[in-house]
Amino acid sequence: MFRRRCFRFHLAYLLLLFAGVMLLPVIAAADSAPAGESSHHASATWLVLGLIVLFILGLVQSARTYFLARRMIRHQIDAPKPSLDQIQTLARAQGRALPLIVIMVPARDESAVIHNTLQRLGELDYPRDRFAVVVITDARERPSRNGLITKAIAEQIAARWNATLEAPFVHVVDVPECYSGRFGDASPTCARSTKGRALNYALQYIQQDARLSTADMLGVLDADGRMHRHALREVAHLVLAKNERLVQGPVFQISNLPEVGLMGKAAGIELSIYHLSTLSRQLMSGRDTARFLAGTNYFIKPSLMVEVGGWDDTALVEDAELGLRLYLQKRVKPAWLSCHEVEQTPPDCATYLRQRQRWALGHFQLLPIIARSNLPWFSKLRLRAKVLHSIFMCPFDVGLPIVSWVALFAGWAAEIPTELRWVMLALMIGSIFVWDYFGRGARMLNRYATVQMSRGQSWWLSLQFILAMPWLMALQAWPRMAAFFKYATGSCNQEWKKTTRTIERPVPLTEASENDVSGLLEDAASMDHIYG
Numbered sequence: 001m002f003r004r005r006c007f008r009f010h011l012a013y014l015l016l017l018f019a020g021v022m023l024l025p026v027i028a029a030a031d032s033a034p035a036g037e038s039s040h041h042a043s044a045t046w047l048v049l050g051l052i053v054l055f056i057l058g059l060v061q062s063a064r065t066y067f068l069a070r071r072m073i074r075h076q077i078d079a080p081k082p083s084l085d086q087i088q089t090l091a092r093a094q095g096r097a098l099p100l101i102v103i104m105v106p107a108r109d110e111s112a113v114i115h116n117t118l119q120r121l122g123e124l125d126y127p128r129d130r131f132a133v134v135v136i137t138d139a140r141e142r143p144s145r146n147g148l149i150t151k152a153i154a155e156q157i158a159a160r161w162n163a164t165l166e167a168p169f170v171h172v173v174d175v176p177e178c179y180s181g182r183f184g185d186a187s188p189t190c191a192r193s194t195k196g197r198a199l200n201y202a203l204q205y206i207q208q209d210a211r212l213s214t215a216d217m218l219g220v221l222d223a224d225g226r227m228h229r230h231a232l233r234e235v236a237h238l239v240l241a242k243n244e245r246l247v248q249g250p251v252f253q254i255s256n257l258p259e260v261g262l263m264g265k266a267a268g269i270e271l272s273i274y275h276l277s278t279l280s281r282q283l284m285s286g287r288d289t290a291r292f293l294a295g296t297n298y299f300i301k302p303s304l305m306v307e308v309g310g311w312d313d314t315a316l317v318e319d320a321e322l323g324l325r326l327y328l329q330k331r332v333k334p335a336w337l338s339c340h341e342v343e344q345t346p347p348d349c350a351t352y353l354r355q356r357q358r359w360a361l362g363h364f365q366l367l368p369i370i371a372r373s374n375l376p377w378f379s380k381l382r383l384r385a386k387v388l389h390s391i392f393m394c395p396f397d398v399g400l401p402i403v404s405w406v407a408l409f410a411g412w413a414a415e416i417p418t419e420l421r422w423v424m425l426a427l428m429i430g431s432i433f434v435w436d437y438f439g440r441g442a443r444m445l446n447r448y449a450t451v452q453m454s455r456g457q458s459w460w461l462s463l464q465f466i467l468a469m470p471w472l473m474a475l476q477a478w479p480r481m482a483a484f485f486k487y488a489t490g491s492c493n494q495e496w497k498k499t500t501r502t503i504e505r506p507v508p509l510t511e512a513s514e515n516d517v518s519g520l521l522e523d524a525a526s527m528d529h530i531y532g
Contacts, residue, residue: 101132124227139177
């Protein structure tokens with residue numbers, strides 16, 4: 001912690017020193033300028049100097065994000081995970097069995113992906129009798145265009161799977177049409193379908209089941225998620241070795257990159273790099289502050305979930321709200337889980353804008369909660385800054401490149417010393433590193449993608465990203481600015497809308513899981529013609 005603070009201090013000092021050195025020739029030139037010189041040139045000169053400083057900060061931040069992500073991949077994502085022997089040794093030393101883990105999969109309108117998700121969950125490297133899956137469907141779901149319903153697919157797989165096992169492995173829980181959405185409330189009242197509502201109903205089901213109620217950890221996985229094969233081993237190790245009650249792993253939205261457009265690719269890469277560089281650093285730091293959850297690939301102790309009253313069924317981002325509430329009520333913050341999850345990115349621009357606007361609105365809804373909390377004023381200020389950071393950065397992300405090119409072609413730099421013109425040229429060339437943000441991220445994440453790109457394809461994609469960068473920056477800023485405007489004007493839309501999925505073709509099981517689950521290959525073959 002001390003070294004990181006020293007590094008930040010020295011970096012800020014060097015940047016200020018460099019800016020001061022650049023200002024010296026300008027001040028000297030201003031002193032020697034004729035008295036009648038136009039103030040227009042002076043204003044333009046100061047504006048160019050401001051752009052130079054901002055460009056330096058942008059380059060430093062972009063490089064810092066990239067190298068943090070690379071370092072996290074090298075030292076965390078690709079690091080060896082705890083072996084099953086290590087976990088069993090820890091459990092025997094404590095005189096207990098391996099932790100029982102229940103994975104909850106909210107799956108309303110998920111007929112396009114649920115088949116593959118269940119198959120991959122069956123391939124997790126953890127004893128079959130020490131984990132279970134609860135698929136949460138909704139009675140309000142209507143058949144898809146192919147005539148498929150999530151519940152029917154899940155029940156078909158569960159019946160084949162459970163027939164060969166002593167205890168049920170896959171549980172299919174259907175949320176009734178009239179359910180209040182609140183944990184512990186059995187009144188038959190109707191509430192809108194949300195992820196929090198589904199999770200609360202499943203939590204009640206788990207509490208009433210003789211075996212599932214003894215679970216040590218509950219996991220939440222999106223219906224299109226592909227959990228790391230060794231994730232449960234690492235979760236069990238964190239429970240046994242450190243008695244962790246809440247853990248969060250990174251999410252890579254890259255599973256459908258070949259099937260989506262440029263905007264969808266950029267959205268998935270942006271979120272993945274954020275989880276590698278920012279979220280990971282926050283979770284691994286020892287700072288005592290609230291941390292927002294990511295909505296999937298997190299695990300929580302069931303008793304802790306019951307103590308805080310379940311999920312908020314009215315929240316647009318129930319994950320972030322839960323992370324904040326856990327800290328405010330229990331002073332619990334998530335620990336870092338190095339096993340990543342791979343899932344889909346929004347398939348088109350409209351879906352992206354709708355999803356990101358909902359996320360932004362949901363985070364704005366946390367501002368009154370932060371204001372009413374008993375946190376110190378500095379902690380409140382820090383949390384508010386975390387929520388509003390992306391909004392304040394939007395004008396810089398979109399406006400800075402535009403103003404810079406305008407300054408270049410309008411000749412605003414005509415009055416500055418020649419040395420600074422060379423600095424400007426070097427920064428313009430160096431900005432290619434920033435403009436290749438998405439292409440660089442795609443190459444970094446390529447090894448984790450379902451379908452990997454060739455070297456030629458990756459560089460062609462980088463070129464497309466560079467050419468489309470102004471458009472991509474504007475589109476990324478739009479949902480955040482729109483959400484801020486709605487929140488500021490009191491016109492927030494409380495409707496919770498699902499993210500559209502890319503249809504996945506059923507995949508065959510691996511040889512390892514064929515021995516455990518008879519009949520699923522036949523399921524895949526029989527449904528293959530339906531998915532097309």
